Amino acid sequence: MFVTFEGGEGCGKSTQIRLFERYLKENNIDFILSREPGGTPLSEKIRALLLESKSEMSAKTEFLLFSSARVEHVENVIKPALDEGKLVVLDRFYHSSYAYQGYAGSLDLKDIEKITEFAISDCKPDLVFLLDISYEDGMARKSRDEKLKNLDRIESKGKAYHDAVRRGYLTLAEREKERFVVIDATKSAEEISKIIISEFEKRLRKGN
Numbered sequence: 451m452f453v454t455f456e457g458g459e460g461c462g463k464s465t466q467i468r469l470f471e472r473y474l475k476e477n478n479i480d481f482i483l484s485r486e487p488g489g490t491p492l493s494e495k496i497r498a499l500l501l502e503s504k505s506e507m508s509a510k511t512e513f514l515l516f517s518s519a520r521v522e523h524v525e526n527v528i529k530p531a532l533d534e535g536k537l538v539v540l541d542r543f544y545h546s547s548y549a550y551q552g553y554a555g556s557l558d559l560k561d562i563e564k565i566t567e568f569a570i571s572d573c574k575p576d577l578v579f580l581l582d583i584s585y586e587d588g589m590a591r592k593s594r595d596e597k598l599k600n601l602d603r604i605e606s607k608g609k610a611y612h613d614a615v616r617r618g619y620l621t622l623a624e625r626e627k628e629r630f631v632v633i634d635a636t637k638s639a640e641e642i643s644k645i646i647i648s649e650f651e652k653r654l655r656k657g658n
């Protein structure tokens with residue numbers, strides 16, 4: 451089974467992934483946890499280019515770098531783990547590109563979908579947890595957190611961009627109802643974690 455976590459800035463993905471990881475360990479479920487951009491030594495180098503660089507980058511370069519990192523990740527980490535029957539848990543995957551580079555960015559979504567299909571070779575998540583939060587609420591959380599205060603290149607793109615990311619995610623969830631579970635990310639971390647575990651167990655029972 452393949453599970454991903456998605457959402458806008460400050461939505462609490464990392465917090466929820468930590469709680470989900472604890473649940474999986476307590477229940478002896480064999481899993482791997484990884485993140486995008488990243489997950490292999492080369493993809494982590496591409497992550498640094500994408501997030502830490504202060505210089506401007508064309509929208510096409512940005513998307514193709516995310517996609518290159520993704521190819522490495524799918525071929526070297528995700529597919530092998532799924533082939534071994536492991537649960538794969540990812541902090542972001544290609545739906546981030548659809549929302550950020552597609553719906554919020556300047557590229558044609560059809561081009562993004564075509565290149566993504568090529569990059570992922572049909573490796574799609576069974577379950578996507580979308581933590582839905584407004585730009586204002588997400589950024590307020592980040593500004594209260596010393597570790598998250600310094601915004602990276604994409605976080606710094608401003609309200610209009612991040613509002614479009616949020617709308618994009620909700621459109622994707624509407625389009626792929628079977629795959630997405632949308633959660634109000636303003637609930638408490640404990641409440642959200644309960645919803646995630648309950649949805650995950652439902653899918654396990656269905657044999658997904």
Ligand code: T5A
Pocket residue numbers: 457458459460461462463464465466486487501516541542543544545546547548550551591592594595598604605635636637638639640642
């Ligand atoms: N990107 C990525 C693209 O543009 N295209 C792509 O294809 C891909 C893969 C990656 C960046 O790259 C972009 C999107 C991103 O801009 P990232 O590493 O995923 O970045 O970083 P973030 O999304 O910014 O994730 P973070 O880990 O920094 O933040 P999270 O996961 O949203 O939030 P978390 O859990 O650290 O929480 C943020 C703060 O809120 C508190 C936490 O304690 C923390 O202080 N918090 C809560 N407070 C109240 N109630 C709750 N329920 C809370 N949950 C957490």
